[in-house]
Amino acid sequence: MLTIRRLLFPTDFSEGAALAFPQAAALAAWHDAELHILNVTEGGAPPEESLPASLDVLREWLGYASDEGPTDDLDLEALSIVQNQVDADSAPERIVDYAEAEGIDLVVMSTHGRRGVQRMLLGSVTEEVVRKVPCPVLAVRSDGEEAPAPTVRRILVPVDFSDASKTAVRHANALAQTYGADLDLLHVVEQVVYPSAYGVEPAYFPTQEVLTRVERTLGEMAREDLGRNQVQVSAVVGYAPTSILRHAEENDIDLIVIATHGRSGLDRMLLGSVAERVLRRAPTPVFIVKPERASLVPPPESEAAAAHE
Numbered sequence: 627m628l629t630i631r632r633l634l635f636p637t638d639f640s641e642g643a644a645l646a647f648p649q650a651a652a653l654a655a656w657h658d659a660e661l662h663i664l665n666v667t668e669g670g671a672p673p674e675e676s677l678p679a680s681l682d683v684l685r686e687w688l689g690y691a692s693d694e695g696p697t698d699d700l701d702l703e704a705l706s707i708v709q710n711q712v713d714a715d716s717a718p719e720r721i722v723d724y725a726e727a728e729g730i731d732l733v734v735m736s737t738h739g740r741r742g743v744q745r746m747l748l749g750s751v752t753e754e755v756v757r758k759v760p761c762p763v764l765a766v767r768s769d770g771e772e773a774p775a776p777t778v779r780r781i782l783v784p785v786d787f788s789d790a791s792k793t794a795v796r797h798a799n800a801l802a803q804t805y806g807a808d809l810d811l812l813h814v815v816e817q818v819v820y821p822s823a824y825g826v827e828p829a830y831f832p833t834q835e836v837l838t839r840v841e842r843t844l845g846e847m848a849r850e851d852l853g854r855n856q857v858q859v860s861a862v863v864g865y866a867p868t869s870i871l872r873h874a875e876e877n878d879i880d881l882i883v884i885a886t887h888g889r890s891g892l893d894r895m896l897l898g899s900v901a902e903r904v905l906r907r908a909p910t911p912v913f914i915v916k917p918e919r920a921s922l923v924p925p926p927e928s929e930a931a932a933a934h935e
Contacts, residue, residue: 627799628922630657636664636721636729636755639675642768643736643860645916647687649766650734650913651700652776656804659731660881661708664724667718718754725759726838733920736768737905753902756886761920766911774911778805778880784812784870785844790885792851793917798883799852800923801913810858810877811844837861851926869902874910883913 635650637643655659665677684702714720725733730808737752756763766774783798785791795811802809815837844859858877861870874882905912915921 628657628797628804628820629924630659630731632662632920634658634662634664634721634725634728634733634735635800636666636717636733636735638665640736644687645774646736646764647684647762647789648685648776651688651702651705653732653734653764653804654705655700656841660708662724662728662730663707663709665711666720667711679710679742682811708754715727717880718751718805721736721755722758722760725761730761731758732762732764733919734735734764734766737765745759749899751906754786756902756914758904760916760918762922763914764911765905765914766909774880778807778878780808781805781881781883782810782812782870782874782877782879783883784814784866785847787843788885790915790917793921793923794883794885795847795852795885795914796914796923797913797921799854805881807880808856808858809848810830810855810860810873810879812859812870812873813840813844813861814866815840815861816866818862828913835851837863850932859869862867864894866900870900870904871907871909874908879910881911881913882908883915885917887914 630653633650633654635647637647650661653659663677663679681702684707688700688702708726712720712724718826721733721735724730733755735752735755752763752765756765776922778801781798781802783791785795790890798809801807805921840861845857846862848854848857848859859874862873863871870884872880873879882904884904901912901914905914
């Protein structure tokens with residue numbers, strides 16, 4: 627089960643930003659968490675709109691959800707809501723500072739919004755928050771007219787067998803329990819092709835036998851580490867971001883859970899580059915886990931035991 631006590635929703639009052647609010651409100655309600663709403667103004671310019679927002683405005687934001695589901699019966703008056711408006715030279719830095727100061731467990735934010743005089747959270751700002759904030763981030767695309775449905779039926783988590791991706795798997799499993807969703811585990815093998823100048827033969831790898839073995843290992847992980855017998859497992863050859871996005875589109879994925887670190891190819895680091903590429907292009911919300919920072923799930927029993935030795 628996820629441990630979420632305080633959740634942060636940054637907004638600039640644009641419709642793009644508001645499209646992330648149904649996700650934030652639903653998660654706050656399900657986990658009885660304190661919902662922080664933050665607006666950052668820059669340069670001391672008087673805002674066209676300001677916090678605190680009325681319940682009518684919050685209900686309007688909630689109405690952006692694209693399906694009838696959990697938000698229909700959500701009682702905003704029952705939520706513990708904290709609203710703050712601050713001025714700063716940099717919106718992303720102030721969001722990160724706020725998250726650190728308030729002990730925020732999860733940031734839920736849009737990937738698009740307004741800039742310039744009508745400034746706000748374009749993808750670049752979201753990516754900066756993702757890189758610097760000390761907790762996971764749920765990033766919601768906002769280039770459509772409706773918000774993604776708060777209902778999640780199928781979750782995809784890429785696995786490269788690094789400790790980072792295993793942390794992502796634990797978060798994905800807890801999210802699947804929260805939403806009552808099915809879980810997909812995907813491993814992407816990037817085939818190595820050397821330039822002819824190296825004077826070596828191309829590596830004809832992997833074979834179908836290797837992919838079958840990987841899928842078997844993913845199944846064992848699901849059973850032994852997660853206690854799940856019904857999990858969709860897949861191993862494919864390709865470019866990691868493209869393969870992840872293709873799987874999401876072809877399998878009706880509602881949420882992607884991905885770690886910011888891990889392995890790609892044979893021994894290269896899957897740094898933020900892969901996570902950010904997925905974040906920029908994913909058709910679904912992306913839950914980004916930062917294994918080296920705060921976690922919303924307890925460590926495996928083996929790690930917990932070692933910590934007490």
